[in-house]
Amino acid sequence: MVGPRILRKFSGVVVLALLGFVIFILTVGTPAFLIRIPTSALLDVTASSIKGGSPLGYKLAYMGAILLVVSQFYSIRMRIGIHRGGLRAIPGPEWLKMHAYTGAAGAILIQIHSGFPLAFTYSRFWEHLYPGLGLVGLIGAHSLAAWLTMIVGASGILGLWLHRRSKDLIGSSFKYWLRIHVALSGALYVAGTTHLLIAVLFKHTAAI
Ligand code: HEM
Numbered sequence: 001m002v003g004p005r006i007l008r009k010f011s012g013v014v015v016l017a018l019l020g021f022v023i024f025i026l027t028v029g030t031p032a033f034l035i036r037i038p039t040s041a042l043l044d045v046t047a048s049s050i051k052g053g054s055p056l057g058y059k060l061a062y063m064g065a066i067l068l069v070v071s072q073f074y075s076i077r078m079r080i081g082i083h084r085g086g087l088r089a090i091p092g093p094e095w096l097k098m099h100a101y102t103g104a105a106g107a108i109l110i111q112i113h114s115g116f117p118l119a120f121t122y123s124r125f126w127e128h129l130y131p132g133l134g135l136v137g138l139i140g141a142h143s144l145a146a147w148l149t150m151i152v153g154a155s156g157i158l159g160l161w162l163h164r165r166s167k168d169l170i171g172s173s174f175k176y177w178l179r180i181h182v183a184l185s186g187a188l189y190v191a192g193t194t195h196l197l198i199a200v201l202f203k204h205t206a207a208i
């Protein structure tokens with residue numbers, strides 16, 4: 001029978017593969033990231049000029065996405081990491097700090113890229129879903145991803161507070177919080193990757 005430890009390691013490999021897919025799309029988007037920002041864009045910075053696919057907005061999204069990918073190495077360390085005894089390889093506090101700081105910084109950059117709060121035009125994601133058009137019709141995925149980034153980031157702060165308060169992490173309310181945090185992160189992965197595929201691989205704009 002497959003043991004829980006093997007399953008945990010396998011889930012870590014799955015997370016690694018999913019992150020690999022994001023890194024692949026980001027690699028495809030690298031030439032656009034390397035384009036120099038025109039001086040005019042730096043002289044007239046507004047909430048609208050630094051969002052979406054604008055020269056600044058793109059760079060913010062790219063760096064934010066890299067930070068979110070790096071923050072997920074915590075999960076990989078937790079699942080694949082070498083551990084002595086115990087089912088859960090709980091990484092040291094410096095790993096959790098790394099996860100929290102990179103997760104929070106990435107979420108902030110992504111929110112600016114989304115136009116939040118001053119130019120968050122597509123906040124009603126359900127109004128921008130056109131399933132009849134196939135994948136590119138799921139344009140509203142970008143604002144769903146923006147909401148999820150906000151919620152996951154905020155939930156992280158709550159989790160950190162529970163983590164510091166709980167003496168028994170496995171048997172406390174922390175356990176339930178962790179399940180929600182992980183489920184929301186999964187939803188963010190799906191919505192965010194859909195947006196990346198549309199915007200970076202298919203170079204489709206929200207103009208439909
Ligand atoms: C979880 C991560 C991300 C979220 C939540 C997100 C969210 C959004 C939102 C809400 C918009 C619409 C902005 C507007 O015009 O009002 C947008 C546009 C755009 N994003 Fe992202 N983004 C993310 C990551 C990325 C990354 C990593 C890239 C590129 C490497 C990228 C490239 C673009 C481009 C090119 C547009 C303009 C295309 C369009 O108008 O549909 N995004 N994004």
Ligand code: HEM
Nearest residue numbers: 075078100103104107149152153156157159160163182185
């Ligand atoms: C959008 C950003 C974030 C994403 C996608 C994310 C995702 C995750 C995932 C997938 C895990 C589970 C690790 C595992 O069991 O494999 C986790 C754990 C955790 N995250 Fe986040 N997170 C984010 C931001 C944050 C922030 C900003 C904080 C704190 C301020 C935070 C605090 C925590 C804590 C306390 C844990 C549990 C650690 C443990 O079990 O020992 N997260 N996160």
